[in-house]
Amino acid sequence: MDYEIFDLGDVTLQSGATLPDAFLAYKTYGRLNEKKDNVIVYPTAFGDQHVQNEWLIGEGMALDPQKYFIIVPNLLGNGLSSSPTNTPPPFDKANFPQVTVYDNVQFQHRLVTERFGIQKIALVVGWSLGGIQAFQWGASYPGIVERIAPIAGMAKTWPQTYLVLEGVRAPLLAAVGFDSSKLGQLTAADMRAVGRVYAGWGLSQAFYREGLYRELGFDSVADFMTGVWEDSFMKMDPHNVLAMLGTGIRADISANPAYNGDFEKALRSITAHAYVMPGSTDLFCPADDNKYEAELMPHAVFKPIESIWGHFAGRGINKADNQFIDDSLERLLALHH
Structure with missing residues (x-):
């Protein structure tokens, strides 16, 4: 097993349902410094596990484990964190309760604060559903998160x-x-x-x-x-x-008690420096939706990945796209409030 488990205990989900003995699977790269301020949180996307995030982590790259302590929490439902396949009856298979992006980020916040005592996060980055989690971190914990970089992910599930x-x-x-x-x-x-x-x-x-x-x-x-x-x-x-x-379909950074569905207010509340990076030809997370979101955020730069790789421009396959993302993260991490 190349990852660790953080036990959440019995949790009440946003839906009101209880998930007993819930847990997050996560992997860390690098070391936490004395001030505990060299932290990057990098959540996984739909269907991905922490291994699929590793293309963006490496010596000499923006996400350099020599410099940063990088935490990759696995999405609930991905087979490693609490999921239909590893939860005992009566919550197994199709009976697994509905989990939201908000739930995932709340549990990640517990991991970061309870297990590591972290109060400042230098960057939250993620691709696709990981990008939605980055937006949610920025909206839910503006005092903690200094920068976000959603890659081909949006702040809510738009109609397309x-x-x-x-x-x-x-x-x-x-x-x-x-x-x-x-x-x-x-x-x-x-x-x-x-x-x-x-x-x-x-x-x-x-x-x-x-x-x-x-x-x-x-x-x-x-x-x-x-x-x-x-x-x-x-x-x-x-x-x-x-x-x-289900998590993706219901995603919306404002669908929680903090914002009560006021999407624009949630976007304006993201005080982190943000690089919003859609794929220019993404067919199902269209760049235009991100452009609208970025314009409402106080410190956001809209930086499309000019690529014909669609949604997968952010997935670590095409060299030119990878270089663009890495360079952008390098610049973002150099920004100070």
């Missing part, structure tokens, strides 16, 4: 994103005839169709038109669809996927 996530969820519902009482019967094979649906949204039209899948060793779009999308989704448990989709 909602439609895509519902479209990704639909094959799983269809597999049980849209009878939610039968969701417990889903198997990994039911994930194949999910991968096919997602394939059209993860990358841009130009990516496919220009045949960039060839750079990844695939001869045709069809091979790429089965070799990458079907394959990666079939490795995920359908119940974990449903739990994480």
